[in-house]
Amino acid sequence: MMFLQDTYDYFSLPLMLLGIYSLMAMGLQLILGGAGLLSLGHAIFFCIGGYTSAIISSTYLPLITDSNLLQLILSALCAFLVSGFFAFFMIIPCLRLKENYFAMATLALGEVLSTVIKNLDFTGGIRGFKDIPSLDINPLIVGLIVLIVYLVLRRFYKSSMGYIIRSTRDDDIALQSLGISHFKSQIIAFTLGSAIAGMGGGFYAHTIQFMSPEEGSFNRSIEILLAVVIGGMNSLTGSLIGSLVIVAIPEILRFGPSEIAQNRNVFFASAVILLMLFRPKGLIKHGS
Amino acid sequence: MVLNTPQTSIFSLQNITVQFGGLTAIDNLSFEIPTPGIYGLIGPNGAGKTTIFNVMTGIYTPQKGDVVFLGSKVTDLKPYLMARMGLTRTFQNIRLFESLTVLENVFIPKARLLSTLKYLFFIETDNYKKTIEFCREILNFVGLSHYENRPASSLPYGDQRKLEIARALALEPKLLLLDEPAAGMNPSEKKELGQLLDKIILKDLSILVIEHDMRFMMNHCPRITVLDHGKIISEGAPSHIQNDPAVIEAYLGKSMGDLP
Ligand SMILES: Nc1ncnc2c1ncn2[C@@H]1O[C@H](COP(=O)(O)OP(=O)(O)O)[C@@H](O)[C@H]1O
Numbered sequence: 001m002m003f004l005q006d007t008y009d010y011f012s013l014p015l016m017l018l019g020i021y022s023l024m025a026m027g028l029q030l031i032l033g034g035a036g037l038l039s040l041g042h043a044i045f046f047c048i049g050g051y052t053s054a055i056i057s058s059t060y061l062p063l064i065t066d067s068n069l070l071q072l073i074l075s076a077l078c079a080f081l082v083s084g085f086f087a088f089f090m091i092i093p094c095l096r097l098k099e100n101y102f103a104m105a106t107l108a109l110g111e112v113l114s115t116v117i118k119n120l121d122f123t124g125g126i127r128g129f130k131d132i133p134s135l136d137i138n139p140l141i142v143g144l145i146v147l148i149v150y151l152v153l154r155r156f157y158k159s160s161m162g163y164i165i166r167s168t169r170d171d172d173i174a175l176q177s178l179g180i181s182h183f184k185s186q187i188i189a190f191t192l193g194s195a196i197a198g199m200g201g202g203f204y205a206h207t208i209q210f211m212s213p214e215e216g217s218f219n220r221s222i223e224i225l226l227a228v229v230i231g232g233m234n235s236l237t238g239s240l241i242g243s244l245v246i247v248a249i250p251e252i253l254r255f256g257p258s259e260i261a262q263n264r265n266v267f268f269a270s271a272v273i274l275l276m277l278f279r280p281k282g283l284i285k286h287g288s
Numbered sequence: 289m290v291l292n293t294p295q296t297s298i299f300s301l302q303n304i305t306v307q308f309g310g311l312t313a314i315d316n317l318s319f320e321i322p323t324p325g326i327y328g329l330i331g332p333n334g335a336g337k338t339t340i341f342n343v344m345t346g347i348y349t350p351q352k353g354d355v356v357f358l359g360s361k362v363t364d365l366k367p368y369l370m371a372r373m374g375l376t377r378t379f380q381n382i383r384l385f386e387s388l389t390v391l392e393n394v395f396i397p398k399a400r401l402l403s404t405l406k407y408l409f410f411i412e413t414d415n416y417k418k419t420i421e422f423c424r425e426i427l428n429f430v431g432l433s434h435y436e437n438r439p440a441s442s443l444p445y446g447d448q449r450k451l452e453i454a455r456a457l458a459l460e461p462k463l464l465l466l467d468e469p470a471a472g473m474n475p476s477e478k479k480e481l482g483q484l485l486d487k488i489i490l491k492d493l494s495i496l497v498i499e500h501d502m503r504f505m506m507n508h509c510p511r512i513t514v515l516d517h518g519k520i521i522s523e524g525a526p527s528h529i530q531n532d533p534a535v536i537e538a539y540l541g542k543s544m545g546d547l548p
């Protein structure tokens with residue numbers, strides 16, 4: 001029993017991180033693979049979601065209910081809504097720009113918002129937000145949410161808006177000639193995708209019990225981008241597999257000989273480069 | 289006109305000028321589609337034909353002049369709103385949704401009218417089924433049923449052009465603009481395309497087609513407008529424009545039989 005408990009304790013953190021990364025990656029898959037928008041500021045919405053959960057779970061939520069599970073659900077819901085709200089208002093001016101310029105705008109957006117968080121009082125400023133309640137978060141709940149989001153997104157892709165979003169990626173001029181505004185579908189994809197990342201951020205806050213402005217950094221945005229591209233950016237399932245790759249491989253390399261373990265990043269990067277050489281479209285080509 | 293009611297024309301361009309930097313692509317041009325039918329638009333490369341389509345569909349806003357569609361002024365209307373009024377087009381360089389299947393491509397123009405939320409909650413999914421049936425009928429109409437589930441990008445060239453037409457028809461437009469639909473087609477594909485146009489015109493819509501193949505235009509367009517350097521140089525029945533010295537000169541003395 002002791003051994004089982006230890007194993008569970010050891011794996012529960014990586015498992016929850018895997019779930020959280022999967023949420024973020026699925027959100028970005030909708031934005032990048034779905035609507036064809038390259039967002040380099042994805043992690044900032046994760047960060048906003050995290051702070052939202054941190055703040056409400058240490059202030060208002062305990063006043064509403066005693067149940068940890070209910071608090072956790074409410075917290076995730078708020079993280080989803082607040083990050084979606086921010087995403088909605090941020091994307092509109094960014095969409096005036098196209099392609100690479102749009103990507104640069106989202107990068108700048110991430111940096112600006114993370115600086116704002118650093119300089120606010122109620123976020124804990126540069127020291128970060130400490131002692132966030134864990135609300136008994138566990139891999140099972142996170143896994144369940146990942147499954148639900150996955151299934152809902154799959155169905156969403158088969159709905160009318162899902163098809164419109166995918167056609168936006170292919171050709172927005174043709175889309176307009178058929179009576180459909182590509183703006184609307186891009187806004188919906190970006191808002192929804194960012195809100196899902198925000199929900200992941202909420203879970204992250206309860207898992208790590210600490211949020212810092214660094215959580216929304218460009219580095220993390222790129223990490224998630226990597227997960228989506230490795231998995232195959234046109235496939236929702238691919239982004240789950242991509243998340244597994246970027247969470248598991250560094251973890252596994254940790255157990256290798258010390259030369260490998262100490263230079264995990266080098267080996268990980270080489271593995272990614274090789275993968276992209278041999279499967280430039282990602283592990284899963286078609287789908288979603 | 290037997291009755292004395294004022295008839296609004298389907299479409300008109302009034303004194304349109306379009307400039308790109310110093311280049312005047314369309315020069316104070318007026319053009320009308322008065323009654324339903326197939327109309328042709330020809331002219332040498334660079335004459336401004338595609339630019340006219342871009343003005344008509346709202347992609348370009350002209351520097352001068354007015355665009356009138358079904359009696360309303362639509363000069364500043366966004367392209368997707370023009371399409372909703374019943375004006376759509378195909379493109380000189382085919383623009384399909386390449387990662388979608390053939391059927392899904394035809395589904396897109398109708399997707400806007402279906403509820404996403406209801407679908408997510410499994411409510412009224414019948415509407416989806418009905419729309420899919422409608423799309424299948426259109427594919428059947430243009431003869432692409434057998435490709436239904438193939439990715440659009442995998443179709444032979446001629447069939448991609450047909451699919452673009454099918455997709456446009458799914459919008460149930462009042463006016464359909466075709467930009468060089470027969471380009472790159474072999475003679476038998478061209479013949480099929482011509483038959484398709486003759487079938488389409490039986491539906492309640494008008495067609496304006498840009499095409500270089502003169503035999504194709506003679507067979508299908510009772511009325512042709514000739515454009516050169518952004519101006520109309522001739523207009524009328526094929527037999528008339530074929531013998532118009534201005535037209536012959538515009539094509540650099542080439543005989544009309546072997547246009548590019
Ligand atoms: N977006 C644009 N920017 C600059 N010049 C353009 C643009 N579109 C068309 N032109 C120019 O306008 C002229 C007419 O082009 P176009 O309408 O494509 O001709 P056509 O379709 O008759 O071959 C050409 O000289 C072309 O180079």
Ligand SMILES: [Mg+2]
Nearest residue numbers: 337338339380
């Ligand atoms: Mg052209």
